[in-house]
Amino acid sequence: SDSYVLLFSMLFNYPPLITGAGDQGLFMSLYTSLAQQLPREPMEWRRMYGRAPKMIHLEANFVQFKEELLPKEDNKALLTFPFLHIYWTDCCDTEVYKSSVKEDMIRWQNSLRAHGSTDWVIVVVETNDTKKKNKTNILPRSSIVDKIRSDFCNKQNDRCVVLSDPLKDSSRSQESWNSLLLKLRTLLLMSFTKNLGRFEDDMRTLREKRTQPGWSFCEYFMVQEELAFVFEMLQQFEDALVQYDELDALFTQYVLNFGAGDTANWLGSFCAPVRSWSGLLLRRPIDMEKRDGIQRGEASLLDLRSYLFSRQCTLLIFLQRPWEVTQRALELLHNCVQELRLLEVSVLEGALDCWVFLSCLEVLHRIEGCCDQAQLAANCSHTVGLWAYATDKLKSLGELCGLVSEKGPTSEDLNRTVDLLAGLGDERPETINSLQSPYKKLKEALSSVEAFERHYLELSHAAMEMYKAIGRLRSARLVGKSLAEFYMRKGDPEQAETFLQEALKSYVSEGWSLPVTHTRKQVAECQKLLGRTEDYLQTSALLAGDVNLTTEERKHFCQEILTFAGKSGNKQMLPINAILSFHPATASVHSGAVLQVELTLRCFMPMSVHMQEVVASIHFDVDHGGTHGKSKGAQRQTNPGSVEFNQGSSSAGPPLSSTRGPPLELDEIQDRSPSDNSLNSTGVVCKNAHLLMRRHDSNSPSNTPNCISPPTVSMKEGAQMLKVQDVTLEPGNNSITFTAPSGQTGTYTLRQLCATVGQIQFVLPHIYPSVQYEVYSQEPQLTVEPLSGPLLAGLPQMVKFTLLTGHYTVKKGVALQLSITDSMPILPSTSCTARISNPLVGESTLSIQSSEKVTSISLPPTPPYHTLEFQLEVLCLIPSGSERPGNERLTNGEVRHRPRSYSHPDTPMTAIDQRISIDCPWSIYSTLLALTFYIPFKTKHSLLSAGNRKYIQVCVQNVSDMDFMLAEMKLTEKQHASLELQSLNTKTQQLLCSKHSVFCLWEVRWKDDLPSCLQCVFSANFAPLNQDVSAFKPFHYQFQLERVTTLYSVRAEILPPVGEPHCRSGFLSGLEVCITRLTEPAEGEIVEENKSDTDVLKTTKLMYEVADSSSNWAVCGKSSGMVLMPMTANATHKVQIEVMPLFAGHLPFPKIKVLKYLPHTAPVAIQPDPDSCVENDSLSLLDKTLDDQADTASIRSRGSVHSVGSGDQQQKGVAMPRLEPFSPGQVFNHTHSRQVLVLPATDDHIMEVNAT
Secondary structure (H helix, E strand, O other), rough: OHHHHHHHHHHHHOOEEEEEEHHHHHHHHHHHHHHOOOOOOOOOOOOOOOOOOOOOEEOOEEEEEEEEOOOOOOOOOOOEEEEEEEEEOOOOEEHHHHHHHHHHHHHHHHHHHHOOOOEEEEEEOOHHHHHHOOOOOHHHHHHHHHHHHHHOOOOOHHEEEEEEOOOOHHHHHHHHHHHHHHHHHHHHHHHHHHHHHHHHHHHHHHHOOOOOOOHHHHHHHEEEHHHHHHHHHOOOHHHHHHHHHHHHHHHHHHHHHOOOOOOOHHHHHHHOOOOOOOOOOOOOOOOHHHHHHHHHHOOOOOHHHHHHHHHHHHHHHHOOOOHHHHHHHHHEEEEHHHHHHHHOOOOOHHHHHHHHHHHHHHHHHHHHHHHOOOHHOOOOHHHHHHHHHHHHHHHHHHOOOOOOOOOOOOHHHHHHHHHHOHHHHHHOHHHHHOOOOOOHHHHHHOOOOHHHHHHHHHHHHHHHHHHOOOOHHHHHHHHHHHHHHHHHHHOHHHHHHHHHHHHHHHHHHOOOOHHHHHHHHHHHHHHHOOHHHHHHHHHHHHHHHHOOOOOHHHHHHHHHHHHHHHOOOOOOEEEEEEEEEEOOOOEEEOOOOOOEEEEEEEEEOOOEEEEEEEEEEEEEEEOOOOOOOOHHHHHHOOOOEEEEEEOOOOOOOOOOOOOOOOOEEEEEEEEEEEOOOOOEEEEEEEHHHHHHOOOOOOOOOOOOOOOOOOOOOOOOOEEEEEEEEEEEOOEEEEEEEEEEEOOOOEEEEEEEEEEEEEOOOEOOOOOOOOOEEEEEEEOOEEEEEEOOOOOEOOHHHHHHHHEOOOOOOOOOOOOOEEEEEOOOOOOOOOOOEEEEEEOOOOEEEOEEEEEEEEOEEEEEEEEOOOEEEEEEEEEOOOOOOOOOOOOOOOOOOEEHHHHHHHHEOOOOEEEEEEEEEEOOOOOOOOOEEEEEEEEEEEEEEEEEEEOOOOEEEEEEOOOOOOEEEEEEEEEEEOOOOOOOEEEEOOOOOEEEEOOOOOEEEEEOOOOOOOEEEEEEEEEEEEEEEEOOOOHOOEEEEEEEEEEEOOOEEEEEEEEOOOOOOEOOOOOOOEEEEEEEEEEOOOHHHHOOOOOOOOOOOOEEEEEEEOOOOOOOEEEEEOEEEEEEEEEEOOEEEEEEEEEEEOOEEEOOOOOEEEEEEEEOOOOOOOOOOOHHHHHOOHHHHHHOOOOHHHHHHHHOOOOOEOOOHHHHHHHHHOOOOEEEEEOOOEEEEEOOOOEEEOOOOOOOOOOOOOOO
């Protein structure tokens, strides 16, 4: 049509208009150069509202100025809008300018001003020819330009441009051209931006009025499409596409609002019945027929959508995005179907299928026209959706027109076909000469059954191949399922089953319950028609238990199975679902015990089914190590009491698995030592690794538990089988109980389950996870443990004996023989009962007979695999450190070991292990058990001196968690009867709380001489707090004190400086040390004997040392020296030493040490550690074994002797004099805790004191 040609030519042949007024000859002479040079240089286009700038090439259509071209007030068309007006003149004569040119310019400006156009420019062309013609009247060119600027461009001097010698090839001319072109591009771009912005504002205002009555979408459509045309004219295809997308979104929103109840009046025109369904037209840039319909408001919904998409398709092709066209097309076709339903548009049945089919093929042909075959093959993922949609719609048309049935179309189908073809109209001129046009294909497909089948199979196979090529197997099998339905309608079940099995494979592997059910019904129908009885029974078994079917359908398939079961012939095996549970639930029992296997069969059949028998096969593995203690089944926590097996072949069971591949089959492996059956290593092995690790092809059958048709199963005959006869299974869970064999020790594994009804066996061919139970044989075990908490020595404690009989039967008269040490006797009890349990049998009285070394306990009769428990009261005596007795032997010939105490790392209490030897009648060997007792006390002693008076202090510390009461605390000396120990303790009973200590003190008194060595025994009675007097138990602590006699006394005096009554700091003072011998030489002091040259007076050498560790005194001069001391009573030696006090105040005396000075000839004496008489730990309190004596001696001698010589000489073996300290109590220092007053030196300092 003429309107189409005009619009198309405006879009692609005529860029924005620029009018030329003034000298038309001059204008025409420059037209070609202007049109060619203007678009050469790009310009940056900066739009409003923050849009991104773009570089565009401005083209222009230069036309002669006419007042008719100026836009009217009501005309807003942009395509015919002149964006710039140019006035051309080459006038250089003043008279000519005043007489004609100026008046013409005024008329031109008035016309522009009358139409509101302000985008103009005046171009003054200067040529040498003009100068030659008018030499007399010409003025300088600058004068004419100045006059024009003063007359017309007062405020816009840049609107007047000079073009010099435009037709000459010179630098001046080129520079002038560049200036003019830059000015024209700038003014044109400014005008275009301004007018386009004004147009967008008007369009936006119109859109905001859409809620007002009378607003029309079609009118707004034409306005916004005008903007899209302008962008397309400027080759800004992306911006043009945005305008159509906005129109698309606006219309879609109105349709959705209509569906929600918000109607618009203008939508009524789009609700008219559809009369034409010719499909999309994409071979024209602009479909003027549909555009005119939209402009008149007579377009249908399909017309509007078709035109809108055709424009979008054109722009996308220009943008080289053809694959987006296919995506948008698929969305459009689906949305149009929904929009017609929302708007309740009346459409002939099948018309939409025709429109969709034609549109799909039209889009595909349009894409094929702009892409080569390689691009189409590489991007088939974008087009396959249209192929599949076209195939689906063609199938719907074939079913509607009777082209799929076996009998062919009826007369009614033929009439419907004629109506559908009539709505297609005449073929479009663009496709008349095409043999493969969508119009011809649809018309041919609906003409006959054979043509329809050919076209449908062609489209279906093309879609399937494309889906497979891009890896979308699910979609390919969905198309194949549609093909299967087509073959079923055509009476070809063999072809249909192939496609159905492929589709079922996808549904099962992905867990689609409803599609699985529907497809299985179709597979069953095919198998029945093909006479495949075995496959049909397997599929029927699955469908009979499928809850997605109705009860009647399930009964139908169940009856099919029972009908075959009543016939004679070969047996058929079908899958089964089951739950197994054990009683007892540990699945591990001892030999001979009763083990019940409860089988819960879940019957998915909708009716009762009578089973002739239910059988479970068992595989037995002999356990060679089961008789040595607990079996491996008892050592580890065995299988839980209930295991569920989900065959997954029925949708009635648990949810279908979505994982590919078979499940893991794991089993435990153990490596045991052949000698003692001890466990060396354990691990896990996968039994079906060859299935899990193999490659899975996309075309290979799925290995999921939910197989399409269950594989052929077989029942293996086992050596042992569990059987139950005549069982009726009701719908749901049915419980069946088997009695499992447990006579022989080993592992029993359930391999298969089988339920038989007639000629059909329901089989669970492989039970996984592994279900097994273990039968073990256990040796008797005897354990002894405290009844509650730790055992305390010295107090009666209850000990619990536990006997696990295992396979042994305790008969009447069987007794346990206990051999114990004297330090842990068993206390007699009036009544001792034994408790037999597992299960509880009862209680009986024990008979206990004790002799000197053996205690016999007669056990009551106890069955195998029961627990016998009884309690005995024992008392562990606290060792007092007495002399070690000789080794004894027990009644069984073993050496009786005396209990040894040691420090326990987890508690501050000293521990004692008491061993018990028990002779058991079921073993030829004695059972050795140990009980650990803890001593609740720690005891230490110390020797105190006050001149010649001696005191002994004993400290008892409670290190347990109990509170005790101490009574009758005594201290005795065993060797000297004349020695008296006078108690200074005021209380007869003393509370000893947990983690606290009690100190006791005695004064030592003697008549003649004080012995040098004392053997002391501390004794007390103790009992837990708030106990009776009878509960008190004795406690003894022995210790030895050596060298207790005081040999020397040390006195000291500090003498102030001469003339001073007191000592002063910083001044020398005298320290007089007086050492006095108190006793005659003792027998043990022969090493100190020394004779002078003149007489036989015995002397000894002493070393004294004055030191002050607190830095109160400075020893001036000699601080130490050797003293030759006579060994007679009251012998005295004085030493004068100068000291200087460093501070003022009451200062303690300097520390004075007195040591033995032994010559090199004196033998080395092993002296006890001076700390040993102050604090003895548990090692010194208790007797140690003989092998510990050497260590004790080395401990005592460590650091007790100091050598005066150097270490190097001692290492070389040279004997040197040495120093040896006195034992505590041998030297009494009177200066301890004494102080002396020291005055400060003269102090001239001034101290300020501020009192507030």
